[in-house]
Amino acid sequence: MTQLATTTIHARQPAHPSRWPRRLPYLAAAWSLAYGAVALAWTMSGRGFPLGENDPEAAMSLLQGLPADTGAPLFAAVALAGAGVGLLMARVRHVPATGRYAALGFGAATAFAWLLLVPDTRVLALVGYLPMAIAVAPFDAELRDSFADAIDGVILNHAAVLVGGFLWAATTVVFARRTAGACEHCGRGAGTPGWMTRTSARRWGRSAVGVAVAVPALYALTRWVWVAGIPMGIDESLHEDGMASGDLWAGAWLGTFGLVGGVLTLGLVQRWGEVFPAWMLGLRGRRVPVKLAVVPAAFVAVIVTSGGIGLVKAGLSDGAIRLNWTEWAAIGPALLWPLWGVALAVATYAYYVRRRGQCTACGKDDEPLSPPQAVTTGERP
Structure with missing residues (x-):
């Protein structure tokens, strides 16, 4: 056989x-x-x-x-x-x-x-x-x-x-x-706190990923509903002006960028975020380098948080955030961006904790490594 x-x-x-x-x-x-x-x-x-x-x-x-x-x-x-x-x-x-x-x-x-x-x-x-x-x-x-x-x-x-x-x-x-007397490279000291083990990081990392995916998805949904011609959560005259000038398409593009980022964020808790999937010719079956995921995710987490703080500041420019049923989508989803950035940072750190393995400087590890996994490539011998 x-x-x-x-x-x-x-x-x-x-x-x-x-x-x-x-x-x-x-x-x-x-x-x-x-x-x-x-x-x-x-x-x-x-x-x-x-x-x-x-x-x-x-x-x-x-x-x-x-x-x-x-x-x-x-x-x-x-x-x-x-x-x-x-x-x-x-x-x-x-x-x-x-x-x-x-x-x-x-x-x-x-x-x-x-x-x-x-x-x-x-x-x-x-x-x-x-x-x-x-x-x-x-x-x-x-x-x-x-x-x-x-x-x-x-x-x-x-x-x-x-x-x-x-x-x-x-x-x-x-x-x-x-x-503190810990390792400069990995931060491990005399013992690893329970919440810093791979098992715990997987648990709280999933919760953070859920938030980091939901916020940009909500933002993208509102922007694409607008360009579809539906003034949901926005003043109708403002919607008409945005459609006529094409400005709403810029928001839709930014929402799409955020949505793509949300999909990539899922990789922080999925198998394809650790091992390249079979459809990636030349890379399939190989481990995803930790830095390939952590570095860009950390950068995006920072600029999303700082940008979100600016949006909150703009929303408070009149002394209060004005949200109502007819105009909630204009500013509401963007006010959640600082939460998005923080959640992405937490999810990224959880991914790092799960993937970092044994430290090459101090030799310590969080918990015993699991046996190597076999990944089916679909190739016949």
Whole structure:
């Protein structure tokens, strides 16, 4: 009898532990020094600060109206202080509890500010419309010009602070691990908390995935109902104007982008998110690299959260969120975006916990590895 061939999947680990945990504080310090020097130039010259009162399209930015003579020196002070703190984090191995908490508080606050408070919805919009621009722009000069105009000083600044924010988030985590006596690479110490095991992470990761899929699905549903000609949850005159100008199609595209992201989010708890499925020729049966899922998901989680905060800010611009039965869809689904971003971050971390395996630096593991699984490829011997 002919039997289907199977491929045994084994987890692969690098031969030597990475040196990135030791390098991260230096990189965070270097970034802070460079950005601080730029901010100091804004302060000394009185020109160049791209945010706040100098940003004409800051309606959804938390920094709207920030005076340049306040914002520039504030950014310079925070960044230059970060250069010093980063070097201390790189060099210090033993620190008193007070100093440790102070450093951790600075690192966490800095990462939070650079990642979530300074960027706004324009980063998310640019990323969301990028696939459309790549597909259509070669044939549409107006779209090319519009996309080029969107990449201005504000966007470049947002890109820079996102890099710094991720560096500071990773640096703070590494410092917290090291000063707590845990492994810098994986964070494991004397014991692994019950909620951090693979079994527990699978459970709470599924709940997070459910939220991270439902929110963009609701947003996409409302936008596609609009372009189908149904003014559900929106003022009829606004719907007519949006249909006439074509603006509603932009929302439908962004909703589709979010829906595709929601489908990919399912991979964080599905088998095809761990092993490439059979239809992916050349890759089928191979393990999905952990970073291939974690890195883009973490990036999207951040820009969705920061963009969602901007949408909530816009919704509160009149002092209250005005939601009613006739206009709920215009702002209602977007107000859930911070929840979407946080849920995606939690789901991504759960995926990482389940997939990280035995640490190559300390040799510890959360729980015994399950036996290798056989994946049917459909090929005959």
